Amino acid sequence: GAGVSQSPSNKVTEKGKDVELRCDPISGHTALYWYRQSLGQGLEFLIYFQGNSAPDKSGLPSDRFSAERTGGSVSTLTIQRTQQEDSAVYLCASSLANGTPLHFGNGTRLTVT
Amino acid sequence: DAKTTQPPSMDCAEGRAANLPCNHSTISGNEYVYWYRQIHSQGPQYIIHGLKNNETNEMASLIITEDRKSSTLILPHATLRDTAVYYCIVINQGGKLIFGQGTELSVKP
Numbered sequence: 001g002a003g004v005s006q007s008p009s010n011k012v013t014e015k016g017k018d019v020e021l022r023c024d025p026i027s028g029h030t031a032l033y034w035y036r037q038s039l040g041q042g043l044e045f046l047i048y049f050q051g052n053s054a055p056d057k058s059g060l061p062s063d064r065f066s067a068e069r070t071g072g073s074v075s076t077l078t079i080q081r082t083q084q085e086d087s088a089v090y091l092c093a094s095s096l097a098n099g100t101p102l103h104f105g106n107g108t109r110l111t112v113t
Numbered sequence: 114d115a116k117t118t119q120p121p122s123m124d125c126a127e128g129r130a131a132n133l134p135c136n137h138s139t140i141s142g143n144e145y146v147y148w149y150r151q152i153h154s155q156g157p158q159y160i161i162h163g164l165k166n167n168e169t170n171e172m173a174s175l176i177i178t179e180d181r182k183s184s185t186l187i188l189p190h191a192t193l194r195d196t197a198v199y200y201c202i203v204i205n206q207g208g209k210l211i212f213g214q215g216t217e218l219s220v221k222p
Contacts, residue, residue, distance in 0.1 A: 004156070033209070043157065043212040056209060091156050099207040101147070104156030 002026065004105035006092050012111045013082055021077045021108045025094030032075050033095075033102060034067060038088040046090075049075060050098055082112045117201045122217040125195075131188040133216050135201030138182045144205055146177060148186045150197040151215070157200065160186065191220045 005024040013019050025032050034046040045059040049069045060066070064082075069075040079086055089109050093102040118136040125131040137146065147162040161168055161175045163184075168175045174187040188195055200215040 035212075042214050043210075045209055045211060048209055093156070101159040101162065102149075102157075102210060103159065106154075106156050 004092055004094050004103055006090075006105040006108050008108055009106070010109045010111075012113060015084060015112055016081055018078065018080045019082055019110065021079075021090050021110070023075045023077070023092030023094075023105060025073060025075070025092070026103055027073075029094035029096055029103070030072065031095045031098045031100075032069055033093045034075070034077050035091045035093065036088045037091060037107070043091065046077070048098075079110075082110075084112050086110060087112045117203055117213055119199075119201050119213065119216045121214065122219070124219050124221060125188075125191045127193060127220055127222050128190055131186075131191040131195065131218060131220070133186040133188075133199050133201075133218065134183065135186070136183045137201070137203045140181050140203050144203045146175065146181075146184050147202045147204060147210065148173070148175065149200045149202065149210075149212075150195075151200070152194075152197040157212075160199075191218075193220050193222065196220045 007022045032049040035043045037043050047054055047060055047067050048056040051072050052069050064080045067077045089107040091104055091107040093104040095102045145162050145164050148160040149157040151157045161170055161173050163175045163177055177184045196219055198215040198217050200212050202210050
């Protein structure tokens with residue numbers, strides 16, 4: 001069956017440009033999460049959606065980062081005016097409901113030059 | 114959420130059981146123990162979780178001590194494909210997963 005799909009798988013962008021990362025969760029999963037993983041580091045929580053609402057945005061590192069989810073399905077993570085320290089793998093996960101096991105995609109590797 | 118402590122790395126011979134320990138001495142009564150693993154260049158993969166009782170599924174077994182202050186993930190017959198970073202996470206039902214540094218398991222031929 002289809003798992004969590006993320007696109008693009010790789011993105012190289014110049015410093016100062018905006019980027020959009022997309023996540024297609026597993027069909028029927030109401031909860032959606034964004035994490036990022038810098039080279040050689042652990043996973044850092046960014047934001048959590050329940051349906052289209054984001055009750056926990058506590059992990060977004062700055063106001064350059066935003067995310068939305070529409071139709072209780074696809075989510076987009078937007079990074080404005082990218083900086084080199086934004087380079088990381090951005091991982092999306094979904095779960096059937098809050099509190100059930102997460103299913104992760106394979107991430108988008110973002111490189112800011 | 115309670116903090117966990119895991120050894121940074123472990124080795125295991127192929128075909129033998131891999132026993133990965135986790136300490137969570139400050140766990141509270143309503144917190145679950147979850148295990149995930151991350152194979153290189155992939156997203157984390159859910160393995161198993163439990164509250165009080167030992168659990169077993171097709172991937173692994175989870176042994177939780179009676180006082181719930183520690184647990185062990187057991188891969189009964191490790192293969193080379195089990196080489197990964199294994200994360201032990203303690204979480205309230207409905208809480209968000211906070212990943213630590215995990216244990217890097219190397220399965221050797």
